[in-house]
Amino acid sequence: MIEVNDIHKSFDDAHILKGITTSFQKGKTNLIIGQSGSGKTVFLKCLLGLFTPEEGTISYDGKIYNDLTDAEKRDLRQEMGMVFQGSALFDSMSVEGNVKFPLEMFTKQSKSEMQDRADFVLKRVNLVDAHHKFPSEISGGMQKRVAIARAIVMNPKYLFCDEPNSGLDPKTAIVIDNLIKEITEEYDITTIINTHDMNSVMEIGEKILFLKDGLKAWEGTNKEIFKTDNETVTDFVYSSDLFKKVRQMYIEERN
Numbered sequence: 001m002i003e004v005n006d007i008h009k010s011f012d013d014a015h016i017l018k019g020i021t022t023s024f025q026k027g028k029t030n031l032i033i034g035q036s037g038s039g040k041t042v043f044l045k046c047l048l049g050l051f052t053p054e055e056g057t058i059s060y061d062g063k064i065y066n067d068l069t070d071a072e073k074r075d076l077r078q079e080m081g082m083v084f085q086g087s088a089l090f091d092s093m094s095v096e097g098n099v100k101f102p103l104e105m106f107t108k109q110s111k112s113e114m115q116d117r118a119d120f121v122l123k124r125v126n127l128v129d130a131h132h133k134f135p136s137e138i139s140g141g142m143q144k145r146v147a148i149a150r151a152i153v154m155n156p157k158y159l160f161c162d163e164p165n166s167g168l169d170p171k172t173a174i175v176i177d178n179l180i181k182e183i184t185e186e187y188d189i190t191t192i193i194n195t196h197d198m199n200s201v202m203e204i205g206e207k208i209l210f211l212k213d214g215l216k217a218w219e220g221t222n223k224e225i226f227k228t229d230n231e232t233v234t235d236f237v238y239s240s241d242l243f244k245k246v247r248q249m250y251i252e253e254r255n
């Protein structure tokens with residue numbers, strides 16, 4: 001579980017995060033949504049320990065980040081997996097090489113242990129025949145699977161995903177969303193996903209945090225987001241006619 005208490009982050013005179021308090025449960029897919037520039041990436045980077053908030057605290061299963069020693073912070077970072085926007089695979093390394101990379105960097109595992117772990121996570125993301133291919137030889141959806149395999153290879157407690165569906169067709173995006181949700185439940189990970197994809201919000205948003213101008217404008221579940229009358233949320237989430245109709249049908253079905 002990650003608990004965020006009143007964090008503020010500024011760059012020079014620009015006050016970007018203006019006091020955000022929230023929490024993210026383990027075993028759940030937590031989504032962060034909001035317009036471009038609302039502070040989602042800055043918030044995610046604070047959770048990753050890449051930015052230090054000037055005020056407020058972030059705690060990871062009860063451990064307050066600022067109270068940790070440098071060695072404890074390093075240990076905590078190793079409990080974090082990250083799926084970057086655009087996958088961010090190493091082009092010069094094979095699929096298997098990409099997945100083994102964190103093990104080679106951060107563990108003292110033997111070659112056969114690394115091989116077993118790489119085989120296991122690649123199988124878990126349903127990639128069994130691509131070990132020796134290079135990123136340029138596989139599809140965007142397969143690259144995302146490799147990125148997910150690499151993010152979970154160290155058995156993380158916390159998984160952060162920045163726009164995991166960007167550049168994917170809608171069908172592949174759903175497969176990737178479901179894969180992230182399954183893995184989150186299976187390994188009891190606290191997963192936080194930064195997204196613009198309203199389909200993800202509806203499908204896997206067990207908890208949704210809506211940021212606006214660096215503030216928490218709303219939070220709730222995907223079921224609650226259908227029912228909310230909060231105009232800031234409805235203006236943003238239901239800006240397309242299609243989603244407006246879906247919401248109307250949902251409300252009528254429930255009445």
Ligand SMILES: Nc1ncnc2c1ncn2[C@@H]1O[C@H](COP(=O)(O)OP(=O)(O)OP(=O)(O)O)[C@@H](O)[C@H]1O
Nearest residue numbers: 011014016034035036037038039040041042043196
């Ligand atoms: N390192 C930085 N230095 C200065 N300003 C920054 C830095 N990183 C982000 N910002 C500013 O913080 C604000 C929020 O940016 P952020 O990237 O968090 O938005 P976002 O909600 O993730 O947008 P998008 O959905 O487009 O990715 C922007 O005004 C941005 O210019």
